[in-house]
Amino acid sequence: MTRLGLPDADAATVASLMAEADLQGSDGHGVSRLPQYARRIKAGGFNVRPDIKVVSDWPATALINGDNGMGHLVMKRAAELAIEKARTTGIAWVNSQYSNHAGPASLYASMPLKHDMIGLYFAVGNANHLPPWGGLDMLLSTNPIAAAIPAGEEQPIILDMATTVAAYGKVKSKALRGETMPEGWMIDRAGKPLTDPKRADEGMLLPLGGMEAGYKGYGLAMIIGLLAGTLGGAAMGRDVIDFNHDDDSVTNTGQAVAAINIAAFGDVGVFKASVDALVRDFRNSERIPGVERIFVPGERSQATRAARARDGIPIPDALMAGLNKVADDLGMTRLA
Amino acid sequence: MTRLGLPDADAATVASLMAEADLQGSDGHGVSRLPQYARRIKAGGFNVRPDIKVVSDWPATALINGDNGMGHLVMKRAAELAIEKARTTGIAWVNSQYSNHAGPASLYASMPLKHDMIGLYFAVGNANHLPPWGGLDMLLSTNPIAAAIPAGEEQPIILDMATTVAAYGKVKSKALRGETMPEGWMIDRAGKPLTDPKRADEGMLLPLGGMEAGYKGYGLAMIIGLLAGTLGGAAMGRDVIDFNHDDDSVTNTGQAVAAINIAAFGDVGVFKASVDALVRDFRNSERIPGVERIFVPGERSQATRAARARDGIPIPDALMAGLNKVADDLGMTRLA
Numbered sequence: 001m002t003r004l005g006l007p008d009a010d011a012a013t014v015a016s017l018m019a020e021a022d023l024q025g026s027d028g029h030g031v032s033r034l035p036q037y038a039r040r041i042k043a044g045g046f047n048v049r050p051d052i053k054v055v056s057d058w059p060a061t062a063l064i065n066g067d068n069g070m071g072h073l074v075m076k077r078a079a080e081l082a083i084e085k086a087r088t089t090g091i092a093w094v095n096s097q098y099s100n101h102a103g104p105a106s107l108y109a110s111m112p113l114k115h116d117m118i119g120l121y122f123a124v125g126n127a128n129h130l131p132p133w134g135g136l137d138m139l140l141s142t143n144p145i146a147a148a149i150p151a152g153e154e155q156p157i158i159l160d161m162a163t164t165v166a167a168y169g170k171v172k173s174k175a176l177r178g179e180t181m182p183e184g185w186m187i188d189r190a191g192k193p194l195t196d197p198k199r200a201d202e203g204m205l206l207p208l209g210g211m212e213a214g215y216k217g218y219g220l221a222m223i224i225g226l227l228a229g230t231l232g233g234a235a236m237g238r239d240v241i242d243f244n245h246d247d248d249s250v251t252n253t254g255q256a257v258a259a260i261n262i263a264a265f266g267d268v269g270v271f272k273a274s275v276d277a278l279v280r281d282f283r284n285s286e287r288i289p290g291v292e293r294i295f296v297p298g299e300r301s302q303a304t305r306a307a308r309a310r311d312g313i314p315i316p317d318a319l320m321a322g323l324n325k326v327a328d329d330l331g332m333t334r335l336a
Numbered sequence: 337m338t339r340l341g342l343p344d345a346d347a348a349t350v351a352s353l354m355a356e357a358d359l360q361g362s363d364g365h366g367v368s369r370l371p372q373y374a375r376r377i378k379a380g381g382f383n384v385r386p387d388i389k390v391v392s393d394w395p396a397t398a399l400i401n402g403d404n405g406m407g408h409l410v411m412k413r414a415a416e417l418a419i420e421k422a423r424t425t426g427i428a429w430v431n432s433q434y435s436n437h438a439g440p441a442s443l444y445a446s447m448p449l450k451h452d453m454i455g456l457y458f459a460v461g462n463a464n465h466l467p468p469w470g471g472l473d474m475l476l477s478t479n480p481i482a483a484a485i486p487a488g489e490e491q492p493i494i495l496d497m498a499t500t501v502a503a504y505g506k507v508k509s510k511a512l513r514g515e516t517m518p519e520g521w522m523i524d525r526a527g528k529p530l531t532d533p534k535r536a537d538e539g540m541l542l543p544l545g546g547m548e549a550g551y552k553g554y555g556l557a558m559i560i561g562l563l564a565g566t567l568g569g570a571a572m573g574r575d576v577i578d579f580n581h582d583d584d585s586v587t588n589t590g591q592a593v594a595a596i597n598i599a600a601f602g603d604v605g606v607f608k609a610s611v612d613a614l615v616r617d618f619r620n621s622e623r624i625p626g627v628e629r630i631f632v633p634g635e636r637s638q639a640t641r642a643a644r645a646r647d648g649i650p651i652p653d654a655l656m657a658g659l660n661k662v663a664d665d666l667g668m669t670r671l672a
Contacts, residue, residue: 059395063601131621134623134630135618139621212501213501261397266399270569274566278562282558285468288527291470294468
C-alpha cells in the first residue's frame with residue numbers, strides 16, 4: 001500500500017482492516033482484493049492522498065466526503081465520528097459519499113461494540129447483479145446490511161448479510177468447482193431457474209426470499225440503497241459503477257454507519273446480561289433431528305477468527321500467485 | 337373504544353390508526369382486531385387509562401414506558417418524539433417498553449414522511465412462531481421491519497415486511513380456503529416441508545430466505561428483536577406473551593421508531609428528485625416476459641388506500657358478525 005502511494009498511516013489502516021476481514025473468514029473481502037485494488041490505484045481509480053472531509057455536521061448526524069479515497073479509510077472515520085457523537089446524543093448516523101469498496105460490512109458495524117454501543121452498517125454494493133422484482137435490468141447491487149450487538153460473557157451477535165439469496169462470489173466459486181447451483185440462487189431472462197454457474201452472465205441473482213418471497217429481499221436492497229447511497233448523494237441504481245470491470249471511473253460509493261449508545265436506554269450491564277441469556281436460550285433450545293448446534297449470527301466468524309489468529313490465514317495457490325504478481329509489479333519481495 | 341373505557345382523545349387516536357390500517361389494505365391489523373382488543377380490555381390485559389411516560393431522555397434518543405396502554409397510543413407518541421428530536425439532531429431513535437400490539441409497522445414508519453424525514457420502525461411481534469435456525473423451540477416472532485422514504489412527485493417508498501417467508505395470517509387464510517401452502521412457508525418438526533395449513537400447529541414458519549437462506553431471515557428477526565425489545569427492556573425470546581391465546585398478561589411489548597432528517601444530509605428537493613428518478617427508472621426498466629408492471633415497495637398499498645378512500649372498506653361477513661357481537665356486548669347499535 002505504501003509502495004502504491006498511500007501515506008504510511010493510511011496504508012496501515014487499510015492493511016489491518018483487510019487482514020481483519022481474512023481473519024474472520026470474509027475471504028472475498030480481504031487480501032484477495034489486493035490485486036484489484038493495486039490495478040485500480042495504478043489506473044487512477046482511487047485517490048491515494050484523499051482529503052476526507054465532513055461536509056455536513058449536525059449533532060447526531062454527519063455526511064463525509066471520501067474524496068475517492070479507499071473505502072476503509074472513509075468508513076473507519078465515519079464509524080469513529082458516529083461513536084463520538086453517540087456518546088452524548090444516544091445515537092448517531094454518518095453517511096459517506098465519494099467513498100469506495102470498504103471490505104466486509106461487519107468490520108464497521110463492530111467498531112461501536114467496545115464502546116458499549118450497537119453498530120449498524122448499510123452499503124451500496126460495487127456492482128449491480130439484481131433487477132427490481134419482476135424485472136431484467138440489473139439496477140440494484142447485493143446491498144448488504146450488518147448489525148453488531150454487544151453481549152456480556154458471550155461473544156457479540158454480529159449479522160452481516162447480502163440482501164440476495166446467494167452472494168455473487170458463491171456463484172463464481174460454484175463455477176470454479178464445476179458444480180451446479182441449487183434452484184433459487186439465480187434466474188434466467190425468462191424468469192426460469194438458472195442452475196449452471198457457467199451461464200451466470202445470462203442470468204440474475206434472486207433477492208433474499210427467492211422465487212416465493214423475493215419481493216422482500218428486493219425491498220430491503222432498495223431501502224438499503226436509498227439509506228446508504230441516495231441519502232448521502234452517492235451512487236444508486238443506474239449510477240453504480242461495476243468496479244470489477246472498470247478500473248478508473250470514480251465510483252461515488254455510499255455507505256452509512258450508525259452507533260446506538262446502550263446507556264441511553266438503561267443499564268449497560270442489565271442489557272448485556274439479557275443478551276447473554278438470550279444467546280444461551282437459543283443455543284440450548286431443542287434442535288431439528290440431525291442438527292448438531294444452533295448458532296447465533298456471527299458465531300462462526302468469531303470461531304474462524306480465533307482459529308486463524310492461532311493457525312494463520314490459508315492463502316489458496318491462485319491467490320498467492322496473484323499477490324506475488326503484485327509484488328513483482330511493484331518491485332517488492334515475493335511472499336512465498 | 338370510549339365504551340370500553342378509553343378517554344375520548346385516545347379512543348379517536350386508536351380508531352383512526354385502525355381505520356388507516358384498513359384503508360391501506362393491512363386487513364389483519366385494522367378493525368379485524370377489534371373483537372380481540374375488546375376481549376383483552378375486558379379481561380384487564382390492556383390499561384385503558386395509561387400514564388405513558390418518557391423514562392429515559394437523551395438528545396437523540398428516548399425510552400417510553402407505555403404503562404401497558406394500547407400500542408397505537410404509545411407508538412404515535414414515540415414517533416412524534418422522534419420527529420421532534422430529529423428536527424435539531426438530524427436523527428432520533430425512540431424505544432418503547434410496556435407497549436402493546438400497535439397495528440401495521442408502516443403506520444409509524446410513515447409518520448416522519450410529511451416532515452421531510454425518513455422513518456424506520458422495528459417491532460417484537462406478539463406471538464412466537466419462529467424457531468432459531470435449525471431449532472424447534474419457537475423463540476422468535478415474525479418481527480417486522482418498516483421503512484418509509486419520501487419522494488417528490490412520486491408516492492413515498494414504504495416497505496413493511498415480516499422477517500418470515502409468509503406471515504402467520506396467510507397460513508390461517510389458506511386453511512380457511514381449504515388450500516395447500518407452497519413448499520417453503522413452513523416446516524414440520526422433522527425439518528420437512530409442511531404444506532397442509534390445517535397441520536400448522538405441528539409446524540413452524542420458515543424465516544425469510546426459506547430452506548436455502550433462512551439463516552438470514554433468522555438473523556434479521558433476532559437483530560430486530562434485540563433492537564426493538566431487549567434494548568428498551570421489553571420482552572424478547574421466551575418472555576414474549578402469545579396475545580392470541582392470553583388475554584390478561586402484561587405483554588411488555590417493545591418497538592423502536594427512528595426519524596432521519598433529510599436536511600441534515602443535503603438539499604431535500606435534490607433528494608426527492610433522486611428518489612423520483614429512481615422510482616421511474618425501476619418502473620420503466622425491462623420486465624420478465626409475462627410481468628405486467630414493476631412495483632416499488634408500498635405502491636400497491638397506496639393504490640389500495642386510494643381505492644378504499646373512494647369506495648369504502650370491504651368487511652367480510654364473518655368480521656361483521658364479530659363486530660356486531662362486540663356492539664351487542666357493549667349495548668351499542670349494530671353496524672349492519
